[in-house]
Amino acid sequence: MEAKIDAVLSKMEIAAEKVELYCNSKVKLPMAELDYLKTLEDARDFMTMMVTKTSDNRQQLADIFGGDCSRIARIRTVLDGVVLSDMNCNDQRVRTCTEACATIEKVLEDMGLGWCLKKACDEQKANLGRRRSSVDREALLAASQAAQAAAQAAEALETEEVPTAPVAEEPPAKASKAADLWAQSFDEDFVKRVLACTEATELHSLEKEALASKSSKTGNWMIWMVHRAHLDDPTLVKFDFTNLKMPEGSVEPLISPKLAVAMESNTHIEQLLMGCTNLQDPEAAILAVSLRSNSSLKVLNIDTNAIQPLTLESIAKGTSVNQALQELRCNNTANGRLVTEAFLHALKSNPMMCKLGYPVTDPYFRGEIDKQLTRNNDAARKRRLEEKRRREAEGDTTSPTSQAGYPAVKASPKAANWPPKLSEAEDKEVKEKAEREKTEKEKAEKEQAEKERAEKEKEEKEKAEREKAETEKAEREKAEREKAEQEKAEQEKAEQEKAEKEKAEKERAEKERAEKEMEERAAKEMEEKERAEKEQAEKEKVEQERAAREQEEKEKAEKEQEKIGKVAAETDKTQIESSDIAKAAPQSIESFLREPLDALPGMVDASGAESGFRGYLYKKSPSARFMKSWDWRFFVVQGQRLVWWRRDHDVPKSAADLAQSDPSGCKGFINFAVSRARVVPDDKNPAVFALEAVDGAWKDGSLKDMSDAQRTFEFDCTDSAHTREEWMAALRALQT
Known part of the structure; x- marks a missing residue:
């Protein structure tokens, strides 16, 4: 890193010395300034890289630019000491390098090296005149003096008169092959005569010779052309x-x-x-x-x-x-x-x-x-x-030799003697040619004017016809537009009238519909009122009938209860007597086998059943899919069957209807005349008892729904008008 910045500093100081040395040379100063700007670019890039690379740790930057601060002081001295020409004074590399140098100086001051930096800058400025760069200053001065001497010699050669006879001189020895080749492309004598000309008109006499040697001696023609530019030849x-x-x-x-x-x-x-x-x-x-x-x-x-x-x-x-x-x-x-x-x-x-x-x-x-x-x-x-x-306003129809915004080229007073004078015959021929050209030009201009006039008349005629056609077209379009607008207005008016008529009809229809709806609503309210009164009357009548029926059933139930009590007493008496007999004389196996099956305890025998015992019971539902597992039903012991309905008012009034095989409205029945049954009390619940088929299944015709042939019917006497014992006694009364 240190070797790199030292090399950049050396190049910068050498380039600065060249700029100072060539400050008065139009040829060498531009190149010297470009070299100097290139060194500024290298120094700027290095300083920017160091600031970015050492953003976290400034020790490396201090090692390179710190210490005695001589490196950054040398950069500052060169930047402050070099004055560039107007062409390069605003170059961005000068500004960016100065900013990078100021950044390094600020970092060093923050690190406590401000005093060393100031001292180093003062020393560099004091030694600026005495400090020698790696460039040989004396050699540069000698080269500058040699260049000035060559320029003075060229000026003396230009002012020297052209000799009457060419002087044969040995050409100077060329140092390179390119110089040898170039020496063969021009003539020294011709070059001297060209350089001897101080006026542009003097060079015109050498034009034919220069053009003639252009193919063989290109250098002659080139030097002649450049000298014309040097003398500001108005014809060039x-x-x-x-x-x-x-x-x-x-x-x-x-x-x-x-x-x-x-x-x-x-x-x-x-x-x-x-x-x-x-x-x-x-x-x-x-x-x-x-x-x-x-x-x-x-x-x-x-x-x-x-x-x-x-x-x-x-x-x-x-x-x-x-x-x-x-x-x-x-x-x-x-x-x-x-x-x-x-x-x-x-x-x-x-x-x-x-x-x-x-x-x-x-x-x-x-x-x-x-x-x-x-x-x-x-x-x-x-x-x-x-x-x-x-030009048209001034009446000038000729085309200028230069473009708009630039004056035409004017010959300088130096060109007054050019071209050389001609002989009378040549002058006459030139005049005749000029007159002939003038006549042809006037004729051509006249023809051109007539042609332009004819074209102008034609254009005006076409323009008039076009304007007339456009006017007619505009009037026609205007008439069509007015007609279309009128039709549109009439159509809009008709549509508006139609819309108003439809609106009136719609309002009338809505009014009629509203009146009709009001009448229908009034009639409907009247009907609903009458129906409500009728339903209320029917409801009161049903309530009265139900109350009378309940009273009648209650009286009937009391009578049946008395009757059941008598039957139960007689049954108990018979059982006691039978048990006494059994105790007195043990039953043999043969007598037990001869005893009929329907005489088993709890078996229902429909032969001696009394009809008329009825009341509400809970009946267990046959399937768990129903929401309620127990159904509240009204049961009637009728003849040889146990029949049940949903409610008591569903029971037929007449005995003939009850005696039918399938009474109307019944939900189910058990026919004990077809299948024998057994009454089984529940040991866990004192209100529950069951009816099951003695043969294990109910026979055909014994149930309303024979899909329940394997079913055991369970009943719950909770909330019933009769107790479980009364129901079981009523069913056992059917036994012999």
Whole structure:
């Protein structure tokens, strides 16, 4: 890390020395400043990296920039001591490097090294004049003096008179192969005569010779063309070196370096075409400076040349200052984000630039550059229209030689003797040719005027017909529109009347329906009232009948109770006597077997049953799926059967109905005449007893529902008018 920053500091100090040394050189200063800016970029990147990398631990930053603080003091001294030209003074690398240096200084002050930093800065500023860089300053001064001497010699050679006879001199030895090849492409004598010319008109006498040697001695023609640009020849409007390889500036300073410097003061060249001409980076940097002062150049082509991004950025900045350049082409040179930003800024700063030949790959900048070019082209079109109207107002129908917004090229007083005078015959021929051309021109203008007048009349006639057709069409459309509006209004009126009529009918129908509903509701209320009164009367009648029936049943039950009591007493007496007999004489097996089966204890015998015993009992439901396991039923002992109904008022009134095999309304019955039954009391519940078939199953016809043939009927006397003993006694009374 320390070796890296030391190398960057050495390069920075050397570049700063070069900027100071070449401050008065238009050729070398741009390149020196670009080298200096490159070292600032390296120093900025290193300082930014150190600040970011040591954000958690500043010890490494203190090891590099701390101690005696000499490194950061050297950077600060160089930044404060170098003054750049107007072209590069606002470069962002100067600002960002200064900000990075200030950040390092702030960190060192926070670490308690502020006093050391101040002392180091004072020492560096005091030793600025005495400190020697790694660049040989004396060699640089010697080179500068040599360059000045060469310039003075060139000026003396230009002012020297052309000798009457060419002096044969040995050409100087060339140091390189390129120099040897270039020496073969020009003639020393011709070059001296070209450089001896101090006026542009003097160069016109050498035009034929320069053009004749263009194919064999390209250098002669190049030097002649560059000297014309140097002398600001008013007839040189288009400077075209396309696809002609120029020598490097170090090999021949009379072409590319001289041309780059000459463009600063040239006021007549409108097109500078330098595509594929071996234009090098130093000469391009000089050209960038010259563009800031040039006010006549409209087209610049530097395609396919060895130009670096920094130099191309400088050219873009130069075009932003130049307000005359309309077209710039720099394809196949260099590119980069900073270059693209510089060209976008140039398009915004120079509204005259309408064409840009530069490859842009970034979609955002491509869109922004296209939009700005569209705006500039619209502005140029408006300027052309304004210029055309101005010429028409002034009565000038001739086309200007320059575009709108730029004055036509005027010849300087120096060109008064050009072209040379002609002989009388040539002058006469020229005049006749001019008159003939004038006559043809007037004839052509007359024909053109007649043609334009005919076209204008035709256009006016077509315009009148078109206006008439449009007027008729508009009137027809207006009539149709009014008719449509009238029909629409009538239709809306009819629809409104229809809607009002439907609304009235609907209201009347609703009113009638409401009246009808009211009448029906009144009739319904009356019917409901009558039905309620009738139901109330029937209910009272039923209550009275039930009360009478209950009273009758109660009296009947009391009589039956007395009768059952007598029967039970007689039965008990008979059983006692039988038991006494049994005790007196034990029963033998043969007598027991001869005893009938229906004489078993608890067996029901329907032969001697008395009818009329009745009352409510709980009967257990045959299935657990019913919600209630016990049903409240009304039972009647009738003849040889036990019959039950849901309620007492369901029992038939007549004895004939009761005597039927299946009395009406009964829920079930047990016919003891068909199947023998046994009465079994429940040992756990004193109110429950059961009836079961002696044979194990009820025979056909003994039950109403024969699906209960295997069933044992269980009864509960709770809430009954009779006790369990009374019910069991009534059933046992059916036994013999």
